Amino acid sequence: MLEQRFTSAIEEKWQKKWEEDHTFRFDESSPKPIYSIDTPPPFTSGELHMGHSLSYSYFDFVARYKRMQGFNVFYPQGWDTQGFPTETKVEKKYGRLPREEFRQKCVEWSELMIAKMHESMVRMGFSPDWARQYRTMDPTYHETVQKSLHLMYDKEMIYRGEHPVFWCYKCRSALAKTDTEDLERETILNHVIFTGPKGEDLIIATTRPELMYACVAVMYHPSDERYTHLEGKEITTALGKKVKAIPDKDVDKEYGTGLLMVCTFGDKQDIIWAYRYKLPIISVIDSHGKMTGAGEFNGLAPAEAKLKLIEKLKAEGKIVKQEKQQQVVKVHDRCKTPIEFALSHQWFADITKHREEVKEMAKQIEWVPSFGISYLTDWVDGAEWDWVISRQRYFGTPIPFYYCEKCGHTAKADSLPFYPDKAPEKKCPCGGMMKAEESVLDCWVDSSITPLIVAGWPNKGWEKFYPSSLRPQGVEIVRTWAFYTIYRSGVGITGKKPWDTVLLNGNVLAPDGKKMSKSLGNVIQPTELLKEYPADALRQWAAMSGAMAKDRPFSYEDIKFAKSFLTKIWNAAKFMEKSLEGYDGSKPELRAVDKWMLESLNLTIEECTDAMERYEFHRCIKRLQDFFWHEFCDDYLEYVKYRIYGTDEDSKRAAQYVLSEVFYSFLKLLAPISPFIAEELYQEMYKAREGHSICFAPWPKVSARFSGDYQKVSGMREIVSAIRQFKATNRLSQGAEMEKLTVRYHTEISAELIEEIKQIARVKELKTEKGELEVHS
RNA sequence: GAGCCCGUGGUCUAGCGGUCAAGACGCCAGCCUUACACGCUGGAUAUCCCCGGUUCGAAUCCGGGCGGGCUCACCA
Numbered sequence: 001m002l003e004q005r006f007t008s009a010i011e012e013k014w015q016k017k018w019e020e021d022h023t024f025r026f027d028e029s030s031p032k033p034i035y036s037i038d039t040p041p042p043f044t045s046g047e048l049h050m051g052h053s054l055s056y057s058y059f060d061f062v063a064r065y066k067r068m069q070g071f072n073v074f075y076p077q078g079w080d081t082q083g084f085p086t087e088t089k090v091e092k093k094y095g096r097l098p099r100e101e102f103r104q105k106c107v108e109w110s111e112l113m114i115a116k117m118h119e120s121m122v123r124m125g126f127s128p129d130w131a132r133q134y135r136t137m138d139p140t141y142h143e144t145v146q147k148s149l150h151l152m153y154d155k156e157m158i159y160r161g162e163h164p165v166f167w168c169y170k171c172r173s174a175l176a177k178t179d180t181e182d183l184e185r186e187t188i189l190n191h192v193i194f195t196g197p198k199g200e201d202l203i204i205a206t207t208r209p210e211l212m213y214a215c216v217a218v219m220y221h222p223s224d225e226r227y228t229h230l231e232g233k234e235i236t237t238a239l240g241k242k243v244k245a246i247p248d249k250d251v252d253k254e255y256g257t258g259l260l261m262v263c264t265f266g267d268k269q270d271i272i273w274a275y276r277y278k279l280p281i282i283s284v285i286d287s288h289g290k291m292t293g294a295g296e297f298n299g300l301a302p303a304e305a306k307l308k309l310i311e312k313l314k315a316e317g318k319i320v321k322q323e324k325q326q327q328v329v330k331v332h333d334r335c336k337t338p339i340e341f342a343l344s345h346q347w348f349a350d351i352t353k354h355r356e357e358v359k360e361m362a363k364q365i366e367w368v369p370s371f372g373i374s375y376l377t378d379w380v381d382g383a384e385w386d387w388v389i390s391r392q393r394y395f396g397t398p399i400p401f402y403y404c405e406k407c408g409h410t411a412k413a414d415s416l417p418f419y420p421d422k423a424p425e426k427k428c429p430c431g432g433m434m435k436a437e438e439s440v441l442d443c444w445v446d447s448s449i450t451p452l453i454v455a456g457w458p459n460k461g462w463e464k465f466y467p468s469s470l471r472p473q474g475v476e477i478v479r480t481w482a483f484y485t486i487y488r489s490g491v492g493i494t495g496k497k498p499w500d501t502v503l504l505n506g507n508v509l510a511p512d513g514k515k516m517s518k519s520l521g522n523v524i525q526p527t528e529l530l531k532e533y534p535a536d537a538l539r540q541w542a543a544m545s546g547a548m549a550k551d552r553p554f555s556y557e558d559i560k561f562a563k564s565f566l567t568k569i570w571n572a573a574k575f576m577e578k579s580l581e582g583y584d585g586s587k588p589e590l591r592a593v594d595k596w597m598l599e600s601l602n603l604t605i606e607e608c609t610d611a612m613e614r615y616e617f618h619r620c621i622k623r624l625q626d627f628f629w630h631e632f633c634d635d636y637l638e639y640v641k642y643r644i645y646g647t648d649e650d651s652k653r654a655a656q657y658v659l660s661e662v663f664y665s666f667l668k669l670l671a672p673i674s675p676f677i678a679e680e681l682y683q684e685m686y687k688a689r690e691g692h693s694i695c696f697a698p699w700p701k702v703s704a705r706f707s708g709d710y711q712k713v714s715g716m717r718e719i720v721s722a723i724r725q726f727k728a729t730n731r732l733s734q735g736a737e738m739e740k741l742t743v744r745y746h747t748e749i750s751a752e753l754i755e756e757i758k759q760i761a762r763v764k765e766l767k768t769e770k771g772e773l774e775v776h777s
Numbered sequence: 778g779a780g781c782c783c784g785u786g787g788u789c790u791a792g793c794g795g796u797c798a799a800g801a802c803g804c805c806a807g808c809c810u811u812a813c814a815c816g817c818u819g820g821a822u823a824u825c826c827c828c829g830g831u832u833c834g835a836a837u838c839c840g841g842g843c844g845g846g847c848u849c850a851c852c853a
Contacts, residue, residue, distance in 0.1 A: 205852095251852085256852080260853045261853075375780095378780060479848085550846090550847090551847070567815055568813070571815095622800075622801090626799095626800075637812080728819040733809090
């Protein structure tokens with residue numbers, strides 16, 4: 001007997017059972033073809049957010065569908081543990097600790113977070129092979145990352161160099177471009193008097209006067225007649241320093257006075273110019289973020305120095321104008337501190353040398369949706385510098401190299417995993433001692449080899465799992481995760497594409513269409529939703545949200561609808577359980593409506609299969625909802641009730657056969673998206689007919705076609721609907737029995753269907769006439 | 778500024794060359810029809826953003842606007 005209602009207790013029962021039975025464990029000895037998924041390792045924040053629920057549901061649908069299609073699904077689960085946010089949390093809790101102790105606390109914290117997230121993921125019904133977990137903080141993971149770097153180092157793709165990098169003074173670390181975001185703010189554009197070769201006043205405009213100490217040139221546009229006479233001449237800055245005037249096409253004549261000062265380094269354009277004209281490099285901000293080489297302002301924070309310098313220049317009458325202006329500055333995405341450029345020694349990966357190979361490899365991969373590849377190619381084309389892979393942090397994979405401070409020579413560590421504090425001494429060919437690198441790697445270096453990690457690289461047999469069949473991921477990290485993986489795992493290490501297909505998903509917005517954010521108070525947590533909605537409903541919401549790489553607001557309507565759909569299925573199941581009582585499994589001759597129902601199922605199987613193949617989950621679930629709710633429940637169930645309750649045994653058994661078969665196929669079609677209810681009903685009603693779990697039952701196939709009957713019955717359905725309408729307009733109950741009705745229809749209706757109509761619509765005597773569809777008494 | 782997505786009843790979407798443009802939510806009316814009132818049966822509501830073009834025929838294809846979103850680049 002089925003329970004009264006479908007509850008989360010039923011879901012929890014199956015979660016437990018699946019875990020205990022290791023239902024989703026990868027079977028190494030299976031002869032089935034492998035389908036492997038390079039799943040995203042979530043950053044271990046401890047919270048599963050709506051974005052996770054969406055994207056992890058997506059590939060869980062795929063995994064479950066592929067299992068039913070007969071694939072041996074390889075579906076590991078990783079954890080991205082290292083990085084700034086963990087350090088921040090641990091530092092907040094424990095304060096500053098010695099390096100090794102600090103790392104240990106980070107590990108402990110991450111483990112707690114993993115446990116929390118694991119629980120939520122089980123609750124969602126995700127079906128990875130939990131025996132195959134990896135964590136980026138594990139020594140084995142470190143070793144593999146380090147090995148991959150050595151390999152790339154041997155291919156001269158990794159180097160140590162001095163180059164201006166994005167620098168966060170708060171975190172005191174180099175950053176990659178992807179660690180930055182834009183912040184709009186107000187600033188002041190100062191018009192400052194410099195002195196020309198003939199002693200005349202020249203006005204330059206700057207938002208950062210404090211960098212004037214690093215001024216190395218003054219520039220104007222080559223066609224700007226106000227300044228063309230200055231070419232090659234010496235200009236004296238407001239601080240008395242002499243610099244050259246240089247014309248350059250990148251200068252905007254309209255901005256400020258059309259004359260500007262170049263400082264090394266105020267912004268990216270300054271760097272471009274510095275390299276273009278081989279200008280000297282002057283640092284006015286030290287590694288602690290204090291002014292240096294700025295005379296009386298040494299030791300001040302740049303912002304303070306700026307105010308004081310402006311005061312001083314004003315007093316000297318050297319500022320002629322100040323105007324307010326909106327400005328966009330780059331800030332560190334983790335701490336929101338504005339970024340400076342700093343010259344420092346860092347490790348780099350030579351992405352700029354491999355643009356074409358990366359693009360070429362990306363073309364060999366199927367992108368879903370297809371425009372997804374453009375995010376990658378646009379990004380690759382726009383990348384101007386190599387990827388800074390070193391970070392001056394603690395909780396990260398150590399960089400497995402030595403360098404010589406004297407001569408700059410670099411060398412690989414001799415044994416892996418490498419940890420600088422335990423590293424043996426190493427001599428440099430120049431005679432000095434080498435230093436073990438203490439910086440750690442950018443987290444994307446860790447995660448850009450996940451397809452290799454899951455494949456077991458470089459151990460024997462990894463080729464069997466590489467490339468992965470599928471890489472699912474968010475569209476916003478194409479330029480990082482997808483790009484870096486193709487560059488490292490593909491171009492750098494194996495020479496082969498890392499996956500066959502990339503499946504992209506968008507972000508979940510708040511119901512108001514805005515980004516979810518704590519400050520706006522519009523954050524929705526999956527764990528909160530799960531208190532009110534079954535996981536099966538949340539998964540249906542994910543399916544309904546559309547597979548395209550498009551942001552979509554969270555919809556309470558969708559999840560409510562999903563929940564009522566589950567109730568509908570449950571109630572129908574209870575009805576079926578009663579209706580199928582005593583059914584012997586035989587298959588007597590089918591009637592037209594039965595064939596109509598079977599053909600409608602056929603069409604549903606075709607649609608759902610096609611939708612799943614194309615990762616269009618919304619199409620699959622929508623079809624299932626329409627088919628089941630309306631065609632199966634509202635129509636077919638109602639059409640056959642009189643047969644189920646009647647005395648004609650053959651007719652009854654035919655209906656029972658169709659009910660049973662259609663519902664069975666429906667459950668299988670639903671299983672990838674809402675597995676809990678499907679499993680419960682499969683076990684309860686069908687006694688695990690095709691194996692121990694519906695998760696491995698074969699995906700339904702179309703067998704016999706009934707297209708002709710489908711057409712014929714459509715007419716019948718129109719007439720039934722017309723009779724219902726007649727009853728509705730006459731304020732009659734649909735159950736009311738009619739003595740006599742006349743129906744007009746444009747074609748002949750078979751005697752069998754007329755009989756059917758009479759029974760379904762409860763009409764004792766039904767006359768038919770030819771003509772426009774109409775019903776009257 | 779560039780690239781990419783998108784503009785369909787009140788709301789959210791489906792449809793992407795051919796019957797009266799489909800569904801969900803909401804709204805209105807009726808019905809407790811022996812699975813379900815978390816239900817059923819009906820009903821109202823759309824110049825398918827605008828302007829041109831291709832076509833026998835366009836929401837659907839092409840061009841140009843207008844409007845929104847995302848990503849990238851941005852000026853000292």
